Amino acid sequence: METTAPAPTTSRRTRRRWRIARRIAIGVLAGLAAIWLVLFITKGRFLKRPFENIVGGLTHRHVTVGGDFQLYFAPFRIKFYAERLAIANPAWATRPNLFTAARIDTRIAPLSLVFGKRRLYWLDLTDGAVDLEWNRAHDHNSWTFGDGKGGKPLDLPRIDRATVVGTQVRYLDPRLRLLADVKLDTIRSTDARIGQAVGLSGGGQLRATPFSVVARLLSPDATVARGKNELVLRARAAGNVLDVAGTLPSIAAFEDVPLAVRARGRNLATLLEVIGVAIPNTRRYDLHAQLVQDGPxxxxxxxxxxxxxxxxxxxxxxxxxxxxxxxxxxxxxxxxxxxxxxxxxxxxxxxxxxxxxxxxxxxxxxxxxxxxxxxxxxxxxxxxxxxxxxxxxxxxxxxxxxxxxxxxxxxxxxxxxxxxxxxxxxxxxxxxxxxxxxxxxxxxxxxxxxxxxxxxxxxxxxxxxxxxxxxxxxxxxxxxxxxxxxxxxxxxxxxxxxxxxxxxxxxxxxxxxxxxxxxxxxxxxxxxxxxxxxxxxxxxxxxxxxxxxxxxxxxxxxxxxxxxxxxxxxxxxxxxxxxxxxxxxxxxxxxxxxxxxxxxxxxxxxxxxxxxxxxxxxxxxxxxxxxxxxxxxxxxxxxxxxxxxxxxxxxxxxxxxxxxxQRDKSGKPRTDVGNGTTDKGADKPRKKFLGIF
Structure with missing residues (x-):
């Protein structure tokens, strides 16, 4: 007696699975479409509070948006817009906020948030202020998020197009007793290229000595692309001029980077006095050296x-x-x-x-x-x-x-x-x-x-x-x-x-x-x-x-x-x-x-x-x-x-x-020398000299 396999039953199960998967995919796409539509219609303004809470939790910082807020796909890029955005500093910092901006408007590549380097298609930043600080123990900095010790260098995203106006940067290092406050020139870039040097100017105080500084980023396109950063800087303090030039791996990474340094002025003692070192005065000096920072x-x-x-x-x-x-x-x-x-x-x-x-x-x-x-x-x-x-x-x-x-x-x-x-x-x-x-x-x-x-x-x-x-x-x-x-x-x-x-x-x-x-x-x-x-x-x-x-x-x-x-x-x-x-x-x-x-x-x-x-x-x-x-x-x-x-x-x-x-030739004590006198006879009184004895 012959029997046949239940092939139709296996085929029905496969078709049923495909239908379920298709329905799930359609549901997901429909859901995404609905979310996209809701976000597009509402501009994602209702996500303002969730954004503050989620980002604040991830960074362990208080995040606030004081004005308009938008977060949505437009159409396949993430649009982020915020007014009066503020990201707080850690509690030990001397300033309340790490970053503030009157307005930030940008387009973000979605997958770059998950894979590879972060990428901004374009950025429009107005009146930004960045406060970078080290703590007194020099084991934490304000721009490294989380509770772990140590400080990471600034990690800037790739920016294809940008307009940055009115940016102020403050840097404080208590160990060096250094405070710098500089303003960046307006930056405009197209296709990830700025095309011209970017300058900054300002001043500050090193220990008790005020200084002024002017710097130029000679390769801003490479900086935007997170490549090499050719920097030249000139500082003036206490009648001295200090020139620094070098290529940085990132805009805030100075450690283990060889820099060409030239110092000149009327008196080298006044330059070293700035860092609390005393040396004898010098005449006019002109010195060249290579500087490498290795920790302290x-x-x-x-x-x-x-x-x-x-x-x-x-x-x-x-x-x-x-x-x-x-x-x-x-x-x-x-x-x-x-x-x-x-x-x-x-x-x-x-x-x-x-x-x-x-x-x-x-x-x-x-x-x-x-x-x-x-x-x-x-x-x-x-x-x-x-x-x-x-x-x-x-x-x-x-x-x-x-x-x-x-x-x-x-x-x-x-x-x-x-x-x-x-x-x-x-x-x-x-x-x-x-x-x-x-x-x-x-x-x-x-x-x-x-x-x-x-x-x-x-x-x-x-x-x-x-x-x-x-x-x-x-x-x-x-x-x-x-x-x-x-x-x-x-x-x-x-x-x-x-x-x-x-x-x-x-x-x-x-x-x-x-x-x-x-x-x-x-x-x-x-x-x-x-x-x-x-x-x-x-x-x-x-x-x-x-x-x-x-x-x-x-x-x-x-x-x-x-x-x-x-x-x-x-x-x-x-x-x-x-x-x-x-x-x-x-x-x-x-x-x-x-x-x-x-x-x-x-x-x-x-x-x-x-x-x-x-x-x-x-x-x-x-x-x-x-x-x-x-x-x-x-x-x-x-x-x-x-x-x-x-x-x-x-x-x-x-x-x-x-x-x-002392003795004479015959070995007898000399009586004509001694006690500051040459009078013959040691027992004779002598005349005072210098008015003292």
Whole structure:
């Protein structure tokens, strides 16, 4: 018996499914058509409140439309129209709204809201205002929606045609203490092309310094299409001009983007003061660098340029974390000595035009003083930290040949250390460690300067000493500690020791000098302007003990081939007054001898040399009297030196020891030096000098 399959039943089920699907599709299309028709007729105005609620929920922001509202398909593009639209900022922001617009009218590609990049066929925006802010912790920004930490860059849609009028943009970064408020030029684009540069202008404040800014977007078409953004910007602040140029991946993305930066102005210190960094003043500068922002770090590489008549190159990183920190490494081929003047507090422009005395006066120093009274910027120094390594090939100077300077600077919570600072000076080496600790009030300052053996001919070539024929060398050390916020105050209160040792050698001068003060030699120098042979030095010591800013000779003692030269007196860091006297005692009989002291007085800025001292004038008067009552030959007796000077023992001199440790050739203590005097006999009362002791 044969049976047949129920094929008609399967076919009926398939047809039934198709009918259901068709009816559903027709229903959906009918529903969409009905929705489209309702929206088209009503312009979707009834969706105003749902729009505010839905968008507000998605963005976690309060959204309001204060005027007319339209949202519908026209015919296949979404038309969105809103008047007085406002999207709120997060609660921590300083302004209530992230975005406001008097009117926005746009056509949106529907599928772009779901797939791919958002696309606007056209946009008409009137009187828009955008407020972009970072929070104080710099872990949230106002344009990133949601509760997650972090901040995303601005993500602009593709816009085929646009008219944007009266747009204002405000940007606030509390970490940088930066506030910018700019206005965009009117923008009109067609077929996703603007066709001309778009400009913006405005100003703001960085820390406490106002600035103005002008910028131009040179490739606005690429910007509209979310491509490359060629930006040029010029800012002016505190007399400085800053130019920035670069290509941004998006209009608000600066991080990890190399930017070409140029800064120029009258004084680089005024530019860095804007961000709370204190450096010495400079003359006019012009610097170029590449800037890359990496989180809180701003790295300036390929740095090069000039300040005054000097050049500079290297790198600089400014970090803005818990404390502002500068880390830099610089090189200079040639440093003009005038450009180095700010390192000790001088204004270099005044030094170049009027000299050091005028520059010191400009800092508040008394008339005819040379030490500056410029105070350390204590408050600023305690707000930022810095590390600097600086190499200088050569210093351009008329008098001192200085080269190969290496300086290491460390500023840590107000403690500034220049340690070590080394240089080559006149084929000798100088090493220094200087500390300004502003954490102590007033600042605790220490100076430790060491001079390695240096040829006198090279060192004093600019001061009338002939290098040829001068074989002597000098070495020394200055150790002082004081308190004060200026160089003058720290030295005026300082105590310590200054000592320079001169081993055996020779010195040949072209002009009158404080050596070999023998009357016959002096007359020879005065008329012939030079010596027939160099001064022969066995050993010499110039040393001072400093107490409370007053330096007393301890001792000044030279032993030469012919004479023993002694010095007494001292100088004051307080008033910068000099009160020194030198006397040469001959070792052998001399017919013409100036046993009377030669005085050095005046001030650091204007020393005076009193070669014909009152004592010598008195002796000349005695000679004149003898010539009148006796014979002219008797007048010469007033200038006869019996030649009884005791040669010095060079051991204590070369060790730089104080006066109490000095010995004569026979090993006996010297009684003609010590306690700031050269009077014979240590027990004799001495005359006060500098009006102090």
């Amino acid at each position: 770090d701003y790295r300036f590489t390929r740095l090069r340029g000039t300040f005054g008549a000097s050049d500079v190159a290297g790198r600089l990183t400014i970090s803005n974390k818990e404390r502002l920190h500068l880390d830099s490494q610089l090189t200079t081929r040639q440093l003009d000595i005038v450009d180095a003047a700010p390192f000790i507090g001088y204004n270099p422009d005044i030094v170049a035009e009027k000299g050091a005395i005028a520059a010191a006066a400009a800092t508040g120093a008394a008339p005819a003083r040379i030490m500056p009274e410029a105070a350390l910027p204590v408050a600023t120094m305690q707000r930022f930290d810095a590390d600097l390594k600086w190499h200088i090939d050569r210093v351009r100077s008329k008098r001192l040949p200085i080269a190969e300077i290496d300086m290491v600077l460390d500023l840590d919570h107000g403690r500034l250390a220049l340690s070590p600072l080394t240089m080559s000076m006149a084929r000798g080496n100088v090493a220094a460690d200087t500390i300004f600790d502003t954490r102590q009030r007033p600042s605790a300052v220490s100076y430790d300067i060491r001079l390695a053996p240096t040829p006198l001919g090279r060192l004093l070539a600019g001061y009338g000493v002939a290098e040829a024929g001068t074989t002597g060398t000098v070495r020394g050390r200055i150790q002082l500690k004081g308190r004060g916020d200026t160089i003058h105050d720290s030295l005026a209160s300082s105590s310590g020791r200054i000592a320079f040792v001169i081993p055996s050698g020779s010195m040949w001068t072209r002009n009158v000098q404080l050596a070999e003060i023998d009357l016959g030699v002096f007359i020879q120098k005065m008329f012939e302007q030079e010596l027939k042979e160099p001064v022969r030095l066995n050993c010499g010591l110039v040393a001072f003990t400093v107490r409370d800013g007053i330096a007393a000779t301890d001792p000044i003692l030279f032993d030469t081939q012919k004479n023993v030269i002694l010095g007494r007196g001292g100088f004051s860091f307080r008033t910068e007054a000099l009160d020194l006297a030198f006397r040469a005692d001959a070792k052998k009989f001399s017919l013409f001898s100036g046993q009377s002291p030669v005085g050095v007085g005046g001030y650091f800025a204007a020393p005076s040399l009193n070669v014909i001292s009152p004592q010598l004038v008195a002796r000349a008067g005695v000679g004149l009297g003898l010539a009148v009552v006796a014979t002219p030959v008797a007048a010469l007796l007033a200038f006869v030196d019996p030649g009884d000077a005791k040669a010095a023992q060079c051991g204590p001199i070369l060790a730089g020891k104080n006066a109490a440790a």
